[in-house]
Amino acid sequence: MTEDGSDLVLDGNAAAGLLQEIFVAEITNAQIQCESCGFTGAVGSLRLYAAPMGAVLRCTHCNSIVVRAAHTPHGRWLDMTGARHLRF
């Protein structure tokens, strides 16, 4: 092992197994924490504002946007900048 740990750095493909386990889990039961107020609750408990292209999920505690999801002709988009973490 090098002193700076650079021999432990791999590209994202090396995390494929772990990421695949996470992203096939039942998402509505996962616990999500709001970046704005710190409230933690199930994804399924967030307030949904649906639109034809996707969804905006807001915190039930402070009404901040926690998750945005959209399905466009260019792909599926997931913006979770309003969340501190997601725990399965």
Ligand SMILES: [Zn+2]
């Ligand atoms: Zn909040």
